[in-house]
Amino acid sequence: MGKKRHDPLNIGIIVFPGSNCDRDCAHVVSEVMGHAAHLIWHQERTVQGMDAIILPGGFSYGDYLRTGSIARFSPIMEAILEFSNQGGLVLGICNGFQILLEAGFLPGAMLRNTDLSFICEDTYVRVENAATPFTHTCKPGQILKLPIAHAEGNYYADPVTLSALQATAQIVFRYCDKDGHATTTSNPNGSIDNIAGIRNAQGNVLGIMPHPERCAEEIFRNQNGHLIFESMLISLLGKTSLAV
Amino acid sequence: MKAKIYITLKNGIHDPQGRAVQQSLNMLGFDAVQDVRMGKFLEVDFQDTEKESAESSIKNMCQKLLANTVIEDFRYEIVET
Numbered sequence: 001m002g003k004k005r006h007d008p009l010n011i012g013i014i015v016f017p018g019s020n021c022d023r024d025c026a027h028v029v030s031e032v033m034g035h036a037a038h039l040i041w042h043q044e045r046t047v048q049g050m051d052a053i054i055l056p057g058g059f060s061y062g063d064y065l066r067t068g069s070i071a072r073f074s075p076i077m078e079a080i081l082e083f084s085n086q087g088g089l090v091l092g093i094c095n096g097f098q099i100l101l102e103a104g105f106l107p108g109a110m111l112r113n114t115d116l117s118f119i120c121e122d123t124y125v126r127v128e129n130a131a132t133p134f135t136h137t138c139k140p141g142q143i144l145k146l147p148i149a150h151a152e153g154n155y156y157a158d159p160v161t162l163s164a165l166q167a168t169a170q171i172v173f174r175y176c177d178k179d180g181h182a183t184t185t186s187n188p189n190g191s192i193d194n195i196a197g198i199r200n201a202q203g204n205v206l207g208i209m210p211h212p213e214r215c216a217e218e219i220f221r222n223q224n225g226h227l228i229f230e231s232m233l234i235s236l237l238g239k240t241s242l243a244v
Numbered sequence: 245m246k247a248k249i250y251i252t253l254k255n256g257i258h259d260p261q262g263r264a265v266q267q268s269l270n271m272l273g274f275d276a277v278q279d280v281r282m283g284k285f286l287e288v289d290f291q292d293t294e295k296e297s298a299e300s301s302i303k304n305m306c307q308k309l310l311a312n313t314v315i316e317d318f319r320y321e322i323v324e325t
Contacts, residue, residue, distance in 0.1 A: 116261065
């Protein structure tokens with residue numbers, strides 16, 4: 001049984017103690033995109049009925065020990081693992097990305113930004129893989145302006161893991177300058193290979209450091225983030241309508 | 245019994261905090277300081293536990309939560325209290 005094309009999708013947004021972009025994501029999903037956003041407290045144990053899951057940005061558990069390290073043991077994470085193993089789309093933004101790394105949904109780890117600052121600014125990223133459920137409305141190589149806001153976005157993977165990411169198009173976004181050159185100076189945080197976002201091998205989980213939910217509507221004079229939400233929602237509609 | 249657990253970044257992994265501290269020390273005139281690596285130190289108290297089982301649970305808790313073994317190493321000492 002699938003959904004009809006006009007049925008609103010149900011997007012679960014997980015709320016951890018210390019999440020602070022959960023409502024921004026819910027706003028984009030419901031007010032901007034016209035679908036149903038469900039805030040799900042991290043102590044819940046099911047994501048039943050959800051079409052996709054967003055792990056929002058923030059400071060889950062105050063970033064104690066390591067970013068995302070405690071949130072990964074929240075009861076809801078087991079349900080999300082099962083959901084993702086069945087091919088469900090999971091989008092982790094900023095702290096959500098850090099949680100996905102700690103929980104092993106995605107390979108690698110985050111280090112402190114090279115200059116030790118909390119960086120809150122617009123960055124440019126290049127879409128390295130426009131054939132994912134989260135980026136298919138972008139053009140390959142398209143340059144997006146997206147804001148970052150983090151102190152631990154310095155992505156690290158060991159050489160073997162990095163080669164695998166490169167070889168299998170798992171690097172979805174790279175920091176670049178406004179002309180699309182991924183250089184050292186356009187790398188805000190020291191991230192290896194200018195990585196700003198990666199997907200898992202199966203392609204249904206995306207982690208991204210910049211915040212698409214902060215630039216997804218006209219009032220922000222930058223709607224580049226809209227493309228990420230739009231891609232995800234269209235993928236879901238396509239998939240579910242095929243199942244009818 | 246008490247466990248003293250040390251968690252440090254693996255060799256070769258850039259440590260921006262250690263580097264900043266090293267530069268400050270150099271600026272203060274501690275010229276001999278060549279490198280600083282920063283880490284975490286935890287003291288964990290155990291109650292009525294055999295040393296052997298404490299040891300295996302320390303390893304387990306480090307691998308599971310206390311350290312991220314992608315980027316960090318851990319070592320520990322057990323102190324009888």
